[in-house]
Amino acid sequence: MNAGPVFNPLLSLLELAQRARAAGSVNELAFLAVNDSRALAPYRQSALWFGVGGIHTLSGVVAVESNAPYVQWLTQLCRALAEQHGSATPVNVDPAQLPTTVTAAWDEWLPQYVAWVPLRSVRGATASVDASSSAGLLLAGDSALGAEQLALLAEWMDIWQHAWRTSPETARWSAADLPQALRNWWRVPLRSTRWRRRAVVAAAVLGILLFPVHLSVLAPGELVAANPATIRAPLDGVIAEFAVRPNQTVTAGQSLFSFDQAPVASKLDVAREALATAQAEYRQAAQLVLNDPRAKAQLAGLLGRVAEKQAQAAFLEGQAQRSRVQAPQAGIALFDDPSEWIGRPVQTGERIMQIAAPNDVEIEAWVPIGDAIPLPDKAPLHLYLSAAPMTPLSGTLRYMGHRATARPDGTYAYRVRAKIDGATAQRIGLKGTAKLVGDRVPLVYWMLRRPLASIRQFLAL
Known part of the structure; x- marks a missing residue:
């Protein structure tokens, strides 16, 4: 009986090394580090961090949003790990040894177990890591990594760093090359004519750079409209029709639009009937007082009821008048397509149009x-x-x-x-x-x- 395939971590390491040497860009190398290192050790999340530049690449993410809360917290964690472990070998992280400001949100962003793989002598387009700076690969999973897995990761990252340093994109000029460039320029034999030319060019460039110009921005x-009259919904209801078109010139007092009259008219009819009933009851009680003095006690309550029904009727009559909106001034009616408003329920205070x-x-x-x-x-x-x-x-x-x-x-x-x-x-x-x-x-x-x-x-x- 033939045994199944046996996992050989050395073969996986060789395959990753071959892919790193064949990578065509630093972004491809970064993607390889955070996503394909699973061939050597299991993990759920991974991040590549540089001391100058912050989080460079995240596993399973195409682009890193530097202002995202997760990325900002992860940057603080990696900086704390770099300060604590320096250029040591890969280790399993003990959260108890980290600052409480970092570990407070640990359960929100990462699993329980995290491994830290320091990087050394890495230079990239946005980061330069040497003895005075730091970088690292963070791996987070559901279980702690063993000593053999950490050793394989250390070897793999040494291979990866070599591929990173020899990538064409990392060979570009950086600020670290400026002192050497200045020393080479100073050692060139000086001649009076050449020096005067350089001084003139430097003075001209300095004069141009210091030339005053207006600071401007585009937006x-x-x-x-500078001072428009805003027409807002005077009541809750449904707009029935518009009497004007968009951008039409209107005069003061001209009808603009009206609400559906059915709800207001029905409430007004009910209020008027209630008022008539209250008035009839009051008149009947007033007649009874002439024959029965005990009925006089009912007059005050009936009179108050009549006043209440009158106030309700007056309010609804005002609502009926306000349901037909008129222009407060002359100008141009500024609003959207009327078909988008007709039949649409609006609330009191909602802006319908402007008159400018x-x-x-x-x-x-x-x-x-x-x-x-x-x-x-x-x-x-x-x-x-x-x-x-x-x-x-x-x-x-x-x-x-x-x-x-x-x-x-x-x-x-x-x-x-x-x-x-x-x-x-x-x-x-x-x-x-x-x-x-x-x-x-x-x-x-x-x-x-x-x-x-x-x-x-x-x-x-």
């Missing part, structure tokens, strides 16, 4: 959080409409929101309103790109503002 913008004066137009823009720059009072703004890109509209800043607001697409941005300089024939609702102009800054800051912000966020992890 999506559109033309909106034709020439009462201003610019509205939404500045993303990453592009928010200091804007002085009455800062200039230019709107390049998609319908007329060659004739921008100029305006001055009226205000910029102090708090970011959620947009329909899920992003957050600051609302900006600007008054248009002069009159415009462009209609409300046209969209385009707004350019906001701030104070003057050196050209080098204008060029490096976004990269510096990204680096600042990167170093804050």
Whole structure:
């Protein structure tokens, strides 16, 4: 009887080594480390971490979201493991030896058992690990790894690191090469002419970089009504019909839309009948008082009931009047397709439309959080409409929101309103790109503002 196939970890190690040497990029090598190391040791989750750059790759994930709570917590855990174990051999992690700030959320993110495989002398496109820095591979599973499995992982990661260092993508220039490059440049024999040329070029480059320019950002913008009259639902009900069309010019007092009259009319009829009944009962009791003085005690209660029914009837008459909405001022009716509103139940206070004066137009823009720059009072703004890109509209800043607001697409941005300089024939609702102009800054800051912000966020992890 033939025995089944026997698992040979050395063959698995050789196969992984062959695949590492054949990898065409550092991303492929990282994927191999976090996903295919299962051939040597069982685990459920894996992460490749660099001391400079944080979590580089996660098992089963195509792209790593650095702002996700799981990734941020995992970065803290790997940093704590690197500080505790340094460049030692692979070990099974004891949570009791880690800070409580890290272990507090352990059960939420990881299984019970975790192994840590330190990496040494790894250099990548976004990370450089040497004697003064660190990196590692974290493996989490349902059981602790044995000594043989840890030894196989140590050998496998040595092979993997060699493939990583020899990858073409890791041979690019980095900041670590700058001192040597400067020393080589200094040792070149100097001649007076060459030195003067270099000094002139350096001065010219420095002058260009320090040249003052206006700091500006681009943001999506559109033309909106400056002071519109907002028409809201005066009562809970169903809209029956519209008397105007979208973008139609209306006059003050003109009928705009009306609610379904059946519910209000039926309630009003019931209230009027109840009022008539209460009045009849009061008159009957008033006649009885002439013959029976004891009936006088009922008059106060009946009179109060009549007043109650009168108030109900008056309220419903007001509801019936408010169910036919009229324009409070002259202007243009701004709302969506009427067919989307007819038959739709609305609640009291829900916005139905706006009435805007034709020439009462201003610019509205939404500045993303990453592009928010200091804007002085009455800062200039230019709107390049998609319908007329060659004739921008100029305006001055009226205000910029102090708090970011959620947009329909899920992003957050600051609302900006600007008054248009002069009159415009462009209609409300046209969209385009707004350019906001701030104070003057050196050209080098204008060029490096976004990269510096990204680096600042990167170093804050």
